[in-house]
Structures are given as C-alpha cells and as structure tokens.
Amino acid sequence: MQLLLDRIKRDGKIRKGNVLKVDSFLNHQMDIKLFSAIGEEFQRRFADEHITKILTIEASGIGIACITAQFFDVPVVFAKKQQSKNIDGGVYTSKVESFTHGRVYDIIVAKEYLAPEDRVLIIDDFLANGSALLGLSQLVLDSGATLVGAGIVIEKGFQTGGELVRGRGIRVESLAVIDSMTENSISFR
Amino acid sequence: MQLLLDRIKRDGKIRKGNVLKVDSFLNHQMDIKLFSAIGEEFQRRFADEHITKILTIEASGIGIACITAQFFDVPVVFAKKQQSKNIDGGVYTSKVESFTHGRVYDIIVAKEYLAPEDRVLIIDDFLANGSALLGLSQLVLDSGATLVGAGIVIEKGFQTGGELVRGRGIRVESLAVIDSMTENSISFR
Numbered sequence A, B: 001m002q003l004l005l006d007r008i009k010r011d012g013k014i015r016k017g018n019v020l021k022v023d024s025f026l027n028h029q030m031d032i033k034l035f036s037a038i039g040e041e042f043q044r045r046f047a048d049e050h051i052t053k054i055l056t057i058e059a060s061g062i063g064i065a066c067i068t069a070q071f072f073d074v075p076v077v078f079a080k081k082q083q084s085k086n087i088d089g090g091v092y093t094s095k096v097e098s099f100t101h102g103r104v105y106d107i108i109v110a111k112e113y114l115a116p117e118d119r120v121l122i123i124d125d126f127l128a129n130g131s132a133l134l135g136l137s138q139l140v141l142d143s144g145a146t147l148v149g150a151g152i153v154i155e156k157g158f159q160t161g162g163e164l165v166r167g168r169g170i171r172v173e174s175l176a177v178i179d180s181m182t183e184n185s186i187s188f189r
Helices: A002-011 A032-045 A061-072 A131-143 A161-167 B002-011 B032-045 B061-072 B131-143 B161-167
Strands: A013-015 A019-021 A053-057 A076-079 A091-097 A104-110 A119-127 A146-156 A172-181 A186-188 B013-015 B019-021 B053-057 B076-079 B091-097 B104-110 B119-127 B146-156 B172-181 B186-188
Touching (some): A002 A146, A002 A172, A002 A186, A032 A061, A032 A146, A032 B061, A053 A061, A061 A076, A061 A119, A061 B032, A061 B061, A076 A104, A076 A131, A091 A131, A104 A131, A119 A131, A119 A161, A146 A161, A161 A172, B002 B032, B002 B172, B002 B186, B032 B061, B032 B172, B053 B061, B053 B131, B061 B076, B061 B119, B076 B104, B076 B131, B091 B131, B119 B131, B131 B146, B131 B161, B161 B172
Parallel strands (some): A053 A076, A119 A146, A146 A172, B053 B119, B146 B172
Antiparallel strands (some): A013 A019, A091 A104, B013 B019, B091 B104, B172 B186
C-alpha cells in the first residue's frame, strides 16, 4: 500500500533495538484519514469473506479496527490486557509476550462477544514476534468462531512472527512489510 | 441523545458499587454505527469551536475519539497510561485515579503532539469522579494549547466529577447523564 509506505519513509523514526517509531501517525497520534485508507484496503482484501466481527487488542489496535469496521459494517471487540472489575461471567483468555515492553500478560475477551457463528477478522498495528496475533487467534479458536485472517498495518518481516503465524495456516495481510532497517533507511518487501 | 439513552436502557447492566456495564456496545464490544451517531452529535455541539485535535485516553476512549475525529477532520492523540519504550523526548504527564480499578497511575502525552496553537477537544466514554478528565485537562494546559471542552458519552451525574470539572470553567457536553441507578432502573437527567 504505497500511501502507507511513503508515510513510513517520511515520518517513521528508527531507534536502536529494531524499534520503528511511528507514533506521529499510527499509535500515539493517529491520522484518521490514513486509517480510512487502511480500512478501505483491508475491506478490499477480505471483501468476499463475510466478516461478522473485528477483533483487536488494546490499545493501539483499537483506532484502526474501529475505522476499518465501518467498511465491513460490523462491530469491533477489543481484547483487554488485564481483568477489569466490569467484566463478569466467563472469559476466553490467552497469554501474550510484548516485544515493546518485554513482559508476558494475559489477554481476555468476554465469552458473550465471540460466538461459533462469527467470522472474525483480527486487526492490529504491528506484527513482530507474532505473540499478540497468536494470542488473539487462540481466543477465536477457543470460541468456536471462524478465524478468517488478520489485517496488519506494519509487519516486521525480519522477525519470526509472520512465518510463525502463516505456518499455522492463518491468512495474514500486511499493508507494509519491512525487510530490513538500518539507522538511516528502511527496505520494504 | 435519545438513541444513546434507549441503548443504555436496553443493554446497560447495573452491578453493585454503582457500576454501569455497557460493554456490549461501548467499551469492550463497540457498536461503530452508534459511535458514528455519537461523533456526529459531538460535532454538532462543538461545530463553531475550530477544533484542531482530539485528545483521549487509552483504552476505551480511543474508538469513540477516532470515529468522532472523522466529523471534525482532525487527528486524535491518546494519552498512555504507562511509559512506553517507544516514546522518547519530552512528555507531558499528570496523575489519574481510576474509579474502576481503584488505583492511581501516570498518564503521558509526547510534547510534540500538543502545541500552543492547538484547540483541543477531549473525548472519553465515562465521566464519574472526574479524575481522568482533570488529568487530561492538565496535559492540555501544560502544553499551552486551548482546551475547548470535553465530550463525554455517559456522565454519572450522582458522582462529583461533573460539578468538579465544570467548576473549573471547563465546558462539558455529556450525551447521557445518569441521575440515579437502582438495581433495576436508571434515571436520566
């Protein structure tokens, strides 16, 4: 998706430890017009899949998921990273290891919001080690819903997540795949 | 906003401790069509204010803020509840006490995303004790930007937050104000 590649090249900042900082437009400040173009592209790629629900994870996936949901005309559910007092009844839960924060945490979704008849599209901003995506996939599998695939804004192609997730037969559509980063440049696949 | 009041009456669930559970449409599963009506209403109420930026707080404010931003054609910034490895440089910070989780935490926004020339609208899902809203307001004040006001989806009118925040001269527009809740009923102002 050329608009996104151009934006990453222009406004992305590379930090040590293979961190790509895109918080001017993607995950701290959010460019909603760009999100709209992203959502439209996800809709184009998954148009024939009869999606009934979008699943994402707090916090930075939520904005992209909500704008994308408008193109599919479906609700969004976001997995929470900790138990909230306001969730009662049963939950689906799995574990995620954060690349950015370097720790393991539980994610949960209330059982009532994923049903066997659902056809679920997972949306997230980044795919790196694949842990968040596998954790979300597990929630969908546990619910008996159909996992149609995952729409990712930026995939770090030099990390193992993409291969790991696709190796399990999950369709992953990434709008920008980074092959390598140096201090001064980004190479896209 | 009648559409919202009807939805709260139909799908809201009251739990002990004055907890209103609206996670089937507002803050776990999200009804994006409802969000669109909410965003349009916020735009109507703040139409003449020349908003340049929407500020919210992770996680449940993000979806509403992003859909609302489409009606104002402005970017969204969300305050983070913890320091991230991916934020470098200076940040504005303040403290928030969570009604739901019963603890105090720091919220931060990178300085580069709030500028003195900005006219900021704060968007959030709930106003209860006012702590989140005051914390967000402090970030705006510290940046030198103009705080135009706050758009709140549900205000718990029987708690002190609304009075506290309005008492500081901040314009607050709440789309549903709850006067009282019992185990079986909700009264709106």
